[in-house]
Amino acid sequence: xALTTIGSSSEAAVEAxxxxxxxxxxxxxxxxxxxxxxxxxxxxxLILLGVLIASVLADxxxxxxxxxWEFLDGGLSRRPxxxxxxxxxxxxxxxxxAVVVIAFPMGIGAAVYLEEYAPRNRITAFIELNIRNLxxxxxxxxxxxxxxxxxxxxxxxxxxxxxxxxxLLAGGVTLAVLVLPIVIITTAEAIRAVPQSLRExxxxxxxxRWEVIRTVVLPYAAxxxxxxxxxxxxxxxxxxxxxxxxxxxxxxxSLGVGLNPGNVLDPSALPERFTAMPxxxxxxxxxxxxxxxxxxxxxxxxxxxxxxxxxxAIAIVLRNHFEKKRTV
Amino acid sequence: xxxxxGPPTMTERADTPLPQGLEVARRELAEHDHLPIxxxxxxxxxxxxxxxxxxEVTLDVRQHEITALIGPxxxxxxxxxxxxxxxxxxxxxxxxxxxxxxxxxxxxxxxxDPVEVRRRIGMVFQKPNPFPxxxxxxxxxxxxxxxxxxxxxxxxxVETSLHKAALWDEVKDRMKDSAMGLSGGQxxxxxxxxxxxxxxxxxxxxxxCSALDPIATARIEDLMQExxxxxxxxxxxxxxxxxxxxxxxxxxxxxxxxxxSDRRTGRLVEFDRTETIFSNPSDERTENYITGRFG
Numbered sequence: 139x140a141l142t143t144i145g146s147s148s149e150a151a152v153e154a155x156x157x158x159x160x161x162x163x164x165x166x167x168x169x170x171x172x173x174x175x176x177x178x179x180x181x182x183x184l185i186l187l188g189v190l191i192a193s194v195l196a197d198x199x200x201x202x203x204x205x206x207w208e209f210l211d212g213g214l215s216r217r218p219x220x221x222x223x224x225x226x227x228x229x230x231x232x233x234x235x236a237v238v239v240i241a242f243p244m245g246i247g248a249a250v251y252l253e254e255y256a257p258r259n260r261i262t263a264f265i266e267l268n269i270r271n272l273x274x275x276x277x278x279x280x281x282x283x284x285x286x287x288x289x290x291x292x293x294x295x296x297x298x299x300x301x302x303x304x305x306l307l308a309g310g311v312t313l314a315v316l317v318l319p320i321v322i323i324t325t326a327e328a329i330r331a332v333p334q335s336l337r338e339x340x341x342x343x344x345x346x347r348w349e350v351i352r353t354v355v356l357p358y359a360a361x362x363x364x365x366x367x368x369x370x371x372x373x374x375x376x377x378x379x380x381x382x383x384x385x386x387x388x389x390x391x392s393l394g395v396g397l398n399p400g401n402v403l404d405p406s407a408l409p410e411r412f413t414a415m416p417x418x419x420x421x422x423x424x425x426x427x428x429x430x431x432x433x434x435x436x437x438x439x440x441x442x443x444x445x446x447x448x449x450x451a452i453a454i455v456l457r458n459h460f461e462k463k464r465t466v
Numbered sequence: 467x468x469x470x471x472g473p474p475t476m477t478e479r480a481d482t483p484l485p486q487g488l489e490v491a492r493r494e495l496a497e498h499d500h501l502p503i504x505x506x507x508x509x510x511x512x513x514x515x516x517x518x519x520x521x522e523v524t525l526d527v528r529q530h531e532i533t534a535l536i537g538p539x540x541x542x543x544x545x546x547x548x549x550x551x552x553x554x555x556x557x558x559x560x561x562x563x564x565x566x567x568x569x570x571x572x573x574x575x576x577x578x579d580p581v582e583v584r585r586r587i588g589m590v591f592q593k594p595n596p597f598p599x600x601x602x603x604x605x606x607x608x609x610x611x612x613x614x615x616x617x618x619x620x621x622x623x624v625e626t627s628l629h630k631a632a633l634w635d636e637v638k639d640r641m642k643d644s645a646m647g648l649s650g651g652q653x654x655x656x657x658x659x660x661x662x663x664x665x666x667x668x669x670x671x672x673x674x675c676s677a678l679d680p681i682a683t684a685r686i687e688d689l690m691q692e693x694x695x696x697x698x699x700x701x702x703x704x705x706x707x708x709x710x711x712x713x714x715x716x717x718x719x720x721x722x723x724x725x726x727s728d729r730r731t732g733r734l735v736e737f738d739r740t741e742t743i744f745s746n747p748s749d750e751r752t753e754n755y756i757t758g759r760f761g
Contacts, residue, residue: 258558335595339657341556343608344585344664353607354597 194443198436209437213395214387214413214421218429221422223441224397229306229386229414230375230445231402236310237317237374242367245321252322253329254351266326273319281383284312289384296409304385306412312384313377317370324366328359360460368453372446378416387413388421415442501528504668504698505550508565512545515559519545520732523564525717527668532690532699534709534740537719538755542732543702546719547670549573550700551587552580585612588661592673594653596645596660601637604645604656608664623663630696631659632689651682658689662697669693671701675708687712706756709740716743718752 201209205219212222256262288308332355340350356363382388394407401407415438422435505527512520520542527533527550535543545554552573554560566573573583585608596604605624606614614620624641628634633655637648645656654674661669671690675683690699690712703709709716717737721730736749747753 333595335591335593336597338553338556338589338591339595339597339660340607342551342553342584342589342591343611343660344581344588345611346581349611353611358598 194436194439196436197432198438198440201433201437202440209434210441211395211397213393214389214391214418216390218427218434221430221434222395223415223418223438224401225387225391225394225413226415226418226438227397227441227445228394228402228407229309229412229417230442232306232407232412233310233313233414234371234375234449236307236314237371240311240314241318241321241370241374245318245370246325246363246367248318249322249325249329250351250356253326254347254355269319269322273323276379277316277377278379278383280312280316281380283315284308284380284384288312301385301411304411305409307408309381309384309386309412309414310408312380313374316377316380317374320370320373321367324370325359325363328362328366329355331362332358357460357463360463361457364456364460365453368449368456371449371453375414375446375449376416376442378420381414381417382420385411386417387411388417415445501531503527504529504569505700506565506567506570507546508567510546510549510562510564510566512542512549512554512562513560514557517729518731520719520734523717523719523734525715525734525737527698527700528715529698530694530696531714532694532701532712534713534716535700535702535719536704536706536709536716536755537732537735538721539704540730540732541719541721543717543719544672545732547672547700547702550668550670551584551589552578553584553589555580585664586666587668587670588664588666590654590657590661590669590671590674593677594650594657596648596653596656598644598646600642601645601648601656602641605659605663607660612664624659627659627663628656630662630693631655632685632692633659649682651678651685654678654682654686655689658686658693662693666697668698668700671699673702673704676704683708706744710744713740716740718743718747718749718755720751720755 205212205222209222210227211224212220213225215221252262252266288311289303289305292308292311336354336358337350340354345353387393391411391413393411394401394404419435419438419442422430422438425431503526505525507523507525507527510520510523511518523542523546525533535547537543548554549562549566550568550573554562562574568583568587572578588608597607599607602624605627606620609620609623614623625634625638628637633652636652637643637656640647645653648656654677658669658674675686678686687708690701693699701709701713715738718735719732720735721732723730736743736747736752738748742748743752744756747756
């Protein structure tokens with residue numbers, strides 16, 4: 139109605155003037171520039187990632203082509219054509235186990251207490267802040283903590299001496315402690331995302347606090363908890379600095395060579411000296427000969443990447459499983 | 467109040483004793499009603515920390531009746547409701563003063579376990595909040611907590627509760643489906659089924675229809691009439707017509723602003739039989755509210 143009062147009386151004229159007014163012709167230069175900038179950032183990231191993967195594959199795939207299983211099955215050898223990553227894979231696997239056994243229950247427990255039981259006051263706020271800060275502490279510092287407590291004190295207490303104290307168990311516990319703050323933070327966030335109305339519904343039906351947590355809070359938070367927890371495994375498996383400080387073997391070793399079920403699942407490796415994938419890669423990359431610092435290193439990187447991708451894949455499958463359960 | 471020079475200020479009115487009409491109405495109520503008292507509330511105040519959310523609430527809730535709490539937003543009616551099953555315990559700093567007896571037992575007395583209270587006094591919330599589980603598991607939730615494990619027994623409780631909640635015919639073939647797939651009205655009736663599955667004596671309803679359309683609302687209202695034979699119901703509602711339609715007794719709350727702190731405190735204005743409240747209220751504020759002149 140207002141448009142007809144602009145001046146023209148005929149319908150055709152109104153239509154023309156409205157059409158002219160509505161067809162915007164201003165070029166949105168800033169908007170376009172912003173969009174292109176965003177696209178450019180994305181492309182740079184993708185290109186960097188692509189170059190990284192391509193160069194690793196180009197250097198490392200021939201190792202698998204030439205030696206295949208032998209490379210996975212071999213150990214820390216002086217000879218590049220005999221060296222393999224079996225000890226590294228086994229060590230990394232046990233580190234993952236240590237994270238699952240130590241960091242998960244402790245971290246999830248601490249988060250549940252903080253979110254569901256602890257009173258909301260300055261002390262808990264202070265504790266939460268510090269846990270966040272702990273998650274940002276450089277990993278080498280955790281390595282020193284591991285060296286002081288788990289290598290020097292605990293392994294010594296257990297009767298081992300000298301370098302024999304630098305055990306797989308000490309390394310695993312160190313990395314479990316390293317990711318503990320991450321597990322706590324992600325779990326706390328997942329619990330915080332549980333709608334208050336669901337908690338009230340459970341309390342209203344006569345549930346105790348523990349029953350509310352068990353039947354409503356944890357099932358609802360499970361996908362988030364799992365995602366965070368399994369990503370923390372990937373983090374622990376990829377850390378090199380704490381391993382070096384704690385004393386993973388980086389030279390040559392025949393300890394526990396061979397990728398077979400008896401070796402992989404044997405817990406008697408725990409009180410022994412150990413190595414793990416990041417330590418193997420670091421050690422090989424420093425060696426002078428090209429077969430080690432380029433070819434075998436790239437091969438080991440591929441092995442570790444596949445290992446980590448497998449863990450992430452398990453994480454995604456588990457998360458989807460729990461998410462499906464949540465909506466049922 | 468009549469002796470003060472000017473018109474009474476809000477603070478003065480806040481400090482005066484209960485309106486006289488209220489005492490009279492309570493006496494009449496007692497004479498006309500022989501039903502046993504479930505909740506005896508006397509001069510109840512509820513606080514959140516230092517903030518007094520509602521004050522001087524005095525009313526009785528009688529068995530197998532529907533008692534409606536009405537009033538404008540922020541008048542404390544939901545706070546009072548949440549005191550009745552100690553749901554307010556979940557809010558840090560929440561506390562009460564005054565008398566709140568359940569069959570003569572002080573609900574906030576020492577040694578009272580809020581979990582046991584909530585098992586006898588169920589609750590339905592404003593927004594339907596079914597658990598992200600199956601229809602069956604939602605209704606079986608309470609009975610399972612109380613240790614019923616046998617499938618046949620659970621089946622029976624679930625079916626009876628869903629019948630009572632007038633939902634059985636709609637969901638009997640969808641027991642394994644997610645409760646989240648039900649419509650809003652069905653979800654709310656499922657929540658009612660969940661609340662009555664534990665066989666409570668009282669069902670508290672906090673604006674149970676505010677998120678529902680008129681048809682779903684009508685179904686819930688019919689349902690309330692049916693289940694009041696078995697349960698005592700206390701309902702909070704914004705909707706005066708709803709209170710008039712479903713309730714036997716109505717408590718009207720209002721707010722008053724404390725000019726010093728500029729905070730609003732709720733207060734019970736009038737409590738009476740619903741017919742009386744809506745046809746012949748003794749307080750002017752009630753009349754203004756129910757005729758739509760305020761609130």
